[in-house]
Amino acid sequence: MRIRTTALLLTFLGILVVFNFAHTQNAPEASEKGKEVYEDSCAHCHGVEGRGDGSAAENLLPKPRDFTRGLYKIRSTEAGQLPTDQDLFDIITDGMPGSSMPPWDTALSANDRWEVVAYIKTFYDGFKESENPPKQITLAGKIPYAEQSVETGKDLYVELGCVECHGNVGRGDGTSAPTLEDSWGFQTWPANLTQGWNYRGGADTEDIFKRFIGGIAGSPMPAFEGDSFLNFGLTTEESKRLIELENKDEMTEAEEEESGKFYEKMDAAVDIALTIKEGGEVSAADIQTYNDAMKVVYEKSWHLANYVKSLMPAKRPEPAIGNNVLRSQYVQDALPPIDDAAWETFEAKYFPLVGQVVIEPRQFNPTIDGVHVRSFYNDTEVAFLFIWDDRTQTTGDETDETTGKPLEDALAVQFPVKVPQGPTAPKPYFLWGGRLPVYLWHWKASAPEQVTEFTAKGINNAEVQEAQGELKAQGIYTDGQYKLWVKRALKTDDKKDLQLEPGVFVPIAFSAWDGANGDVDTKRVITSWYTFVLEPVPSSKRFIYPPLIALLSVGFLFGLRAFVQRKNSENA
């Protein structure tokens, strides 16, 4: 028995070893087959000559990669290095979430994917010229995820200037976010670090670590090489001491000398690091110095990666489809205001938004990922809390060039005017109605305390209701996130309004605009119909009928017994 277990284990290990070999595979020589697969599956975006100018490229952002400059975002290699073949293979296999690059794992065989890797390398001569394999980032010495590590990483996040683009809490809303361009001059947005599902190269801690050390080539994301860190070359203790010395109003001569020595040590470490990068000769002692310095850097980088990991939920929230509907919770008293802790007591429903590509002008490159919604109601009113991330607060100071309308952030919540009765009854068209009208709440960032009621019979056919109901609204923008609170009476006198009743399933849909992304009018992000219900207070019948039935059954059993007994005695 034991022998068999050992044999099994060995086989398993063997498989692992083989798998690991497969894991560092190199692409074959470029072939006709690679060209054929490329032209059939890739060229429509990346262009026949690999310049990222295929017929689909026009409407895409991020743009499809231009392979002719050798700039690859997702690499396991150090700053300025080309990707490994495996890196290219992995990107083709897994795709790039949050962009238009799909995973090709099922559409192309592994063999075809390797052929494509070989072929795209022919677009850039650098692959031929480099004699040495690209230098990979070492992942040894990973610091496991822990609260203390996250705290340290948080300080580094500020110290290293991540906030400039990624913002205070990582929503990609840093003050530099609106002006970023990629190496081809196209606008690009910093990652919203709280949305791990949109990370192009995956959101594992190792992925974050690699992006951070190696940078994202072709984008504004720098590579945090060793000497980007404060006091590179000093140990943690030395670094602390130096900061302590520098914070003194006046240093004694001995202290001057001490700090001077620290500076010499740092200069020496930077010199060695640069010499290694330049391919110059270094002594064994220098390599030791360099490795010691890099150890500190790698530790810090793992802390930072752990911090970034802490910013995102474990997985992408599930869209509110099927039975996972938005249920408004009943409360007896007044509805909670926007900042009440009651909103945090249950999980929000998530409604992913997609670009509106049905009616011109269209939005092919959305920047708003989705809206999270919670709701409470009492006997007379209903309140909603809508939360969505937007990297920039735009309140209509700038206007759209083509329409002349102000560009501003906004949210519209859509209901049918009349709730369709039964599953086959028609709903209004999901894009702001058609033959059947929809009832809308329209909120704009320029008037955060106001929601306007609309009736619409089409995306370009919306009218402000003459009689505006008494809707209360409050909108707040902080750290790349909007919170909008809206309250309305369940019943109104206006025939054009939706009337709400507990237990009735109401279609609900959303539209959102990010002014900084050029969203205006039909150019926006949308959802199709979802479902909302004022969750009925559980019926009090549940305390009456079940005991009644139980009692009846007891009665029945005794009756049956009596009947049988009588029959038996009669027979006897």
Add this chain to the structure above:
Amino acid sequence: MKKLSLFTICLIILVGSWVFLRFVIGGIISVPIPGSVIAMYMGLIVIAILVHISVEDSLFREFRRPILETLVDDKRRLHRRVLVVLIPLLLLGYTYSIIAQRANPPGSPRDAHPSPPLELTYKDEVIGTMQDVVNPFRHYEKDDPEAFKAHVENGRRVYHQNCFYCHGDHLDGQGHFAPYLQPLPANFQDPGIIPNFQESFFFWRIAKGGPGLPAAGTPWDSAMPIWEDHLTKDEIWDVILFLSDYTGYQPRTFGEAH
């Protein structure tokens, strides 16, 4: 070993059948059976048992003997006491769970491929009857392969500038907007799509989009645009050529049959 009573055998058959349907077929073989179907099968089994025990008086007597014993016999006092508590408790729990269950939204009985109208139109122009219209460029496939290739290539361009956001790079309905649309975009790699419809059907679906669907297709949900507003007639025919050329599936034809 004591011989099992008829009642116990019937009970075992009932419970065994239910476990088989629910967990063996539904779980291990993983072909989930809807609750209503299981209920139907169970009903049949109950009827079969009733028929069996009512064939002969002796059988029926044998069947009811343990029941009667449990009800009155002094030897079965323990059984009786357990049952008189258990049965009402189970009923209590069951009725409570039914009453307290939260309601779920009604499903939408959507017809994914509803019947097309009799006439095929582009904007207001009548092209012909749905049954007779053929792709005007299809004949190039035989007559002029070069011209055919040009049309397919144009279809490819049209597709990748308009359709691939939802229908995907690989025409498998898995474009980057697709996961969050309801209903999901059509998957042209599905062998049940292209070979089952004429090209005129595809023209109709592309030209009129979601809003052009009859009520059975729930036109209010579909995000498919009205492409006659964006594309020319020829572009639509070209993109249809591309769909079948790329996937290798031939649309259904009736033309030859006439």
Add this chain to the structure above:
Amino acid sequence: MKSYLLASLTVLLACCFVGSVFAADSDAGEVETLIFPEKKYKPMAVNNGGTISGVVKFEGDVPEMKKLEITKDQKVCGAEEKFDESLVVGEGNALKNTIVYLIDVSEGKDFDKKTKLEIDQKGCRFEPHVQIIPLDTRLTMLNSDRVNHNVHIFSVINTPVNKQQTKNRKKMPLAAVKKAEGPVPMKCDIHGWMSAWVAYVPHPYFAVTNEKGEFTLEDVPAGEYKLGYWHEACGTNNEAPAAVTVEAGGTVTQDFTLKLK
């Protein structure tokens, strides 16, 4: 047949449209570059070399300098008004930031190792705007601002650089490069308006014009040379470089007049 023609026409038109969109982009992205000698440059002692000097002037209506929009770190970056430095025209139409250089020199003096090669980031502006960097020499980035910058050099032939220089890092040397290239744009992505140019050069006969449009190339071995120039907004004379003859110990004057490209 008609529809077939129509379809082809559509294809053609679409191709033209897509083509034009991208052509426009690649034009904007393509930078006219310096011309470097094909042979490896051989340094040697130059005795009694000649001097080439001159003034570069701008011809045409001088456009008003575009004021840059300062979008962040106002205290440090917005203290003074900043202007687009792609065309700096001084008194008497003197054109600053023009590179003037010898195109076809194969041997001559060695680089002056003593000059410090620095670009300062001061008030969220690069100083100087155009920097010549000898091969195998490190450029040191200074940060006189107490704000974070990132040094982004968009090299194509050499390895591109994109490195964070935090507010605490006053001096940051960059790795030397081995291949002649340039001028290459340098940017700070954090402060999108910051812009400069660096040129990695194989020989020392390069000069950048000052406010008065003046340049001087000293210790040039006697001989005939082609004299080239490069300017960010006015382009190059790569098509027709100026011919100069340098005599031992003599001085040649070669002025240039540049127009917007």
